[in-house]
Amino acid sequence: MDENTKAHWLQHVPFEGLGKIMSYLSHNDVQITSTKLFEGEPLPELDDFDILVVMGGPMSISDEAEYPWLKEEKALVKAAIEAGKKVLGVCLGAQIIAEVLGAKVYKNPLKEIGWFEIRPTDECLETPYKEAFGRPLKAFHWHSDTYDIPEGAVNLCESSATKNQAFLYKDNALGLQFHIEMSTQGIDAILQNCSNEIDGSEFTQNPKMIKQLIKNSIACNMRLFALLDVFFGKGEYIAEEYRN
Numbered sequence: 001m002d003e004n005t006k007a008h009w010l011q012h013v014p015f016e017g018l019g020k021i022m023s024y025l026s027h028n029d030v031q032i033t034s035t036k037l038f039e040g041e042p043l044p045e046l047d048d049f050d051i052l053v054v055m056g057g058p059m060s061i062s063d064e065a066e067y068p069w070l071k072e073e074k075a076l077v078k079a080a081i082e083a084g085k086k087v088l089g090v091c092l093g094a095q096i097i098a099e100v101l102g103a104k105v106y107k108n109p110l111k112e113i114g115w116f117e118i119r120p121t122d123e124c125l126e127t128p129y130k131e132a133f134g135r136p137l138k139a140f141h142w143h144s145d146t147y148d149i150p151e152g153a154v155n156l157c158e159s160s161a162t163k164n165q166a167f168l169y170k171d172n173a174l175g176l177q178f179h180i181e182m183s184t185q186g187i188d189a190i191l192q193n194c195s196n197e198i199d200g201s202e203f204t205q206n207p208k209m210i211k212q213l214i215k216n217s218i219a220c221n222m223r224l225f226a227l228l229d230v231f232f233g234k235g236e237y238i239a240e241e242y243r244n
Contacts, residue, residue: 001232003029008049010073011036012057012092015189019181020221021053021088024228037069043076051086051232052077054093056179058194060145061095061105074100086232087173091143094166094175101150101169108146110161113198114205115213116141118165118178124156129168132227133157138216139178142190144197146177161203174231180220187214 007030009018014036018025025032030051035041054077064070078100080087089097095105120133133156141159149155149167157165157178165177182190191207198204205213228234 001028001030001234003031005029005051006031006033006049007051007053008032008044009034009053009055010043010093011038011055012059012067013038013193015193016056017186018053018055019179019183019186020224021181021228024225025051028232028234037067037073040069043069043072046076046079046083046085049080049085051088052080054087054089054096056091056093056142058197059092061092061099070096081169081173084172088231089173089175090181091177091179094177095145095147097169097173097175098147098150098167101153101173103148103150105145105147108144108162110203111144111197111199111201112141112159112161112203113143114141114203114210115139115216116159116161116203118157118159121155121158123154127154127156127168128230129156129227131230132223133166137180137219137223138213139180139220140182140187140217141178141203142194142197143177147175180224180227182217183221184214184217187211187217 007025035043059067074096077096099105115138117136118139119136124130124133146162149164150169153167153169155167159165167175195207
């Protein structure tokens with residue numbers, strides 16, 4: 001990546017942004033543009049970007065009647081993957097990638113909200129992604145849906161509540177169900193907008209506990225930078241440079 005690399009990201013709601021992914025891309029001098037889908041902004045053409053980042057949101061991938069832009073968004077994601085672009089999806093974004101690759105997306109038996117450990121799968125430990133996921137990590141979660149791993153993809157992570165937490169497809173499409181990109185401000189924003197989804201079930205934490213554990217975001221952000229170095233093929237990772 002260099003100053004000629006172009007990244008475009010898709011935003012579904014005002015309170016879920018790129019988080020520390022923005023810091024990573026900016027540090028690497030990548031040109032960054034975006035589409036605010038909730039404001040009706042147009043999607044880019046394939047030639048407009050090298051990297052596509054699809055972020056989260058409280059809607060379901062099946063809510064096309066309420067959010068008609070979902071249909072065009074899915075078509076763009078599918079076309080970008082087929083064109084060999086680097087495509088990264090977080091939470092809803094990962095579910096969209098899974099669906100366009102032919103996998104089923106559905107309600108998870110257990111809602112997962114708060115700080116819960118993710119662990120590498122045996123498959124993960126046979127890939128370069130063991131550099132980012134080789135050790136357990138207490139990651140931030142906010143989801144009630146899950147997905148099957150697409151055919152031909154590698155299952156990278158799991159948690160006690162959710163079997164499929166991350167996957168890689170053909171080295172150019174990466175889906176993350178959890179959030180390791182969020183800063184403390186991002187976590188505060190989702191708490192302010194979505195706390196009504198916390199129902200006291202087994203794998204949901206109340207806002208007080210989430211805030212008490214918010215220091216975990218530092219370790220999560222460091223893992224994010226290591227992960228993106230692997231995904232983008234940089235082959236190096238200087239954690240201290242990304243702290244601010």
